[in-house]
Amino acid sequence: MLLRLNNIYKDYMRGKIVVPVLKDVNVSVEEGEYVAIMGPSGSGKTTLMNIIGCLDRPTKGEYYLEEKNIVNYDENQLSDLRLKTLGFVFQSFNLLSQMTALDNVALPLSYAGYHVRQRRQIAYNALKRVGLEDRVNFKPSQLSGGQQQRVAIARALVNNPKIILADEPTGALDSHSGIQVMELFHQLNEDGVTVVMITHDANIASHAKRVLHIFDGEIAEDVERKRKEAEQNEQSVEAPLPEEEESGSDIGTEREDNKE
């Protein structure tokens, strides 16, 4: 398993009040998957993405990335992990406006000990991969939104991450550019990159091979699993009831089959 979240909780403090935002989230992603996490605004998607991306820590729970429990990693270990394993794509591109596309894309490499020439070559190749080799010397303001997002994707790719994490990557784009970005993610996934994409948009989510739904800080699958577990526990404690018996009347300990 490439990543596994076990019983993750995240609380925020609002003044002195504890606000639970993620509630017992369990998510596993295998290498090579393309997963969308879909949910309405305020459901906890960005909070979850920040935890998966090691940008924030859970209040409680375990997080295994490549089988290592990283919950107790220090800041240096986490930033190393982000640099080597994860690539980030945000709704607002987060490009530096005074830098060219090439320099934006090369930036993460400056932390990885490459020479300038190597950095520029790798950045150029990444821009080529997203179809922007003819825009390397353009600044963000000279590019369309869709092109800026493709630059951001190239930047996310330069360190050869295992996982691309994207938070509403098409949220600021027109539908045509959005589809181009989705085609790019599809291509990257075909090339073996694991993609975890967060979105509130069902059309965008439908591009993924697997969709998880999050509502009010809970993954729908987990809610379903808990319901089934609770049902199984009930069944193992009590004999199955005949069909016509009303459910919900099983609070007492008296055996229902006496009534037959």
Ligand SMILES: Nc1ncnc2c1ncn2[C@@H]1O[C@H](COP(=O)(O)OP(=O)(O)O)[C@@H](O)[C@H]1O
């Ligand atoms: N830093 C924070 N402090 C307090 N509350 C926060 C913080 N970040 C997010 N929240 C709250 O957590 C909930 C989920 O937020 P978020 O994860 O951004 O949702 P989404 O990305 O699905 O729209 C929201 O109610 C939001 O107000």
Ligand SMILES: [Mg+2]
């Ligand atoms: Mg969000």
